[in-house]
Amino acid sequence: MAGAPVKLGSILSFCAVFYAIFYRRDNFGDGRLSAVKEHLLHLENENKVGSGIHQPKVALGYGACHDLFVNATALLNPKDLKGSPEHFNEITSKEEFIKSFAYFFKHGAAAERFMSNSELYDELVEQSLKLPDSRWTIGGNAPLMAKRFHMEGWKVLLGAKMSKKLKSYIPKGIEIIGDENGEEVKDDVHMILEYRADEKFGIYKSPRANRYIMHNDENNPLLTSLEKLGEHLPAFSPNLLVISGLQMMDNFPFKQNGKDLRAERLDLVKQQILSQPLDTLAHFEMASYVDLELLLHLTTKVIPFVDSIGMNEQELSNLISVLEYGKVMVVADSNPRIATALDQMRKTFQIIRQKNTEFGSKKKLTRIHVHTLAYQAILTVKDSNWKRTKAAAAKASLTAHRYVCNTQTIALDKSKLLLDDSFSTTTDNNNSRVFFEAAKPVACWDEVLDNYEVDICVAPVLICTEAQLTAGAGDNISAAGLVLQVEK
Numbered sequence: 001m002a003g004a005p006v007k008l009g010s011i012l013s014f015c016a017v018f019y020a021i022f023y024r025r026d027n028f029g030d031g032r033l034s035a036v037k038e039h040l041l042h043l044e045n046e047n048k049v050g051s052g053i054h055q056p057k058v059a060l061g062y063g064a065c066h067d068l069f070v071n072a073t074a075l076l077n078p079k080d081l082k083g084s085p086e087h088f089n090e091i092t093s094k095e096e097f098i099k100s101f102a103y104f105f106k107h108g109a110a111a112e113r114f115m116s117n118s119e120l121y122d123e124l125v126e127q128s129l130k131l132p133d134s135r136w137t138i139g140g141n142a143p144l145m146a147k148r149f150h151m152e153g154w155k156v157l158l159g160a161k162m163s164k165k166l167k168s169y170i171p172k173g174i175e176i177i178g179d180e181n182g183e184e185v186k187d188d189v190h191m192i193l194e195y196r197a198d199e200k201f202g203i204y205k206s207p208r209a210n211r212y213i214m215h216n217d218e219n220n221p222l223l224t225s226l227e228k229l230g231e232h233l234p235a236f237s238p239n240l241l242v243i244s245g246l247q248m249m250d251n252f253p254f255k256q257n258g259k260d261l262r263a264e265r266l267d268l269v270k271q272q273i274l275s276q277p278l279d280t281l282a283h284f285e286m287a288s289y290v291d292l293e294l295l296l297h298l299t300t301k302v303i304p305f306v307d308s309i310g311m312n313e314q315e316l317s318n319l320i321s322v323l324e325y326g327k328v329m330v331v332a333d334s335n336p337r338i339a340t341a342l343d344q345m346r347k348t349f350q351i352i353r354q355k356n357t358e359f360g361s362k363k364k365l366t367r368i369h370v371h372t373l374a375y376q377a378i379l380t381v382k383d384s385n386w387k388r389t390k391a392a393a394a395k396a397s398l399t400a401h402r403y404v405c406n407t408q409t410i411a412l413d414k415s416k417l418l419l420d421d422s423f424s425t426t427t428d429n430n431n432s433r434v435f436f437e438a439a440k441p442v443a444c445w446d447e448v449l450d451n452y453e454v455d456i457c458v459a460p461v462l463i464c465t466e467a468q469l470t471a472g473a474g475d476n477i478s479a480a481g482l483v484l485q486v487e488k
Helices: 014-022 033-045 094-107 118-129 141-151 226-236 261-274 292-301 313-325 338-358 389-405 473-483
Strands: 057-061 065-071 111-115 135-139 155-159 175-177 189-195 210-215 240-243 281-285 308-312 367-371 375-381 422-424 433-435 443-449 452-460
Touching (some): 094 111, 094 118, 094 210, 111 118, 135 141, 175 226, 240 473, 308 313, 308 473, 313 338, 338 367, 338 375, 338 422, 367 389, 367 473, 375 473, 389 452
Parallel strands (some): 057 155, 281 308
Antiparallel strands (some): 189 210, 443 452
16 A cells, blocks of 8 residues: 555543543443434535536436335245355346355345346246235336435436336436337336345355345346436436446357447447536445456447546445456455455456556546445545545445434444454554544545545445345445535
8 A cells, every 4th residue: 555544543641542442332322323313414515516506417327117126035045055056147047046046145135136037037927926025116227326316306317218107216306218209118026035134044044134036138238318318418418427337248149240239238328427527426326246258348339438436335346356357246245354355445446547548538437436334435536526525435234224223313222343442554564554433434534546535435335234225225325425526
């Protein structure tokens, strides 16, 4: 690491020690909770944007779907698991489905897979609809992020083809672009198999709440709304362009008559990004990818041309593995040390900045946001167009709790912290530590990476202990982090 962090509370005073010992426990089991909550809320309230003449504008692509939420362990029978859990890039049979689900379940890892067996997929949907707690809602990265931006006061343009029924899930203030007038649209359906922390599936127990997503999409892999969104971008003139939903291309059969349609569509995504003025910030939302060819396309056609990337800990490990070694990492630690995640963020930043130069990109990566169960970490280049990094980390943390608990109220009796009283900022130097202060929970410091000064902020998450929603959490968290960082 080039440059040591400035320690927050750099001298661990007697008062801080006294605080850590005396206030360790209260009625909620952890005396830090109340102070953490109050300061996170203070940072959020003091840094509101998105109103009046200062209302920023965001355009988002691509796609939408119906999400069918299902209790995973109610739908699937562990007795159907023949042999050991196993990873498959593409699901073709019930046996592969059960093995794949168990593989990610035992790691508590989020996953998203394409099922090429349409008949089996339809059968699973029918079975799911017979369960008493299954439910429908709108899905897709772009619509979920669009709803969050709208909720936070932004003006929103959404690129997605959807039926009238699906459009009814979208708030009235969001402008939807994608289908032709009068066009009949058949919505894609995604199955969201949710499970809670410590739930059991046969001999396996999940270390955390998460979800396994299965899809059999026809529209979303082709990015069918791309051209329509492009037609409306000049008049809309967004401050921020969000690229998402590209994981729908994962393992989809694209090649026709020797032509790689996926590469062609991604070239059009690149052109859409480059068609925007340089002061229009571009953000790429990562997801669960296993198709190496697609990932390599992303590292040449999309990632070198955006200003910002957002992802969870699994996606970060996968991205750095592809960037460094050209290999896919299917599962990573579901609760990584802060030092480990920060080192991966630094390496990702350095490699992508090299790619910016290699591909002659006028845009440079100036922001990385990684969201995990326990913390939010945001890296921004100093004096770039990204503002209020500290407040953004706080807002992302609060949004994680609110969304997963499905409430606007931060309930301390449904919260816990996983962060210790201090953490290393890198695995290379154990002397480089930041002491966690409950009254000032968001730790920020400066570093120098490849001659670029960067800010890094880490905010603890008040983890929701009674998870109501898991799918879509990352989209809401990423959008919330962006909300405070863009100025019109």
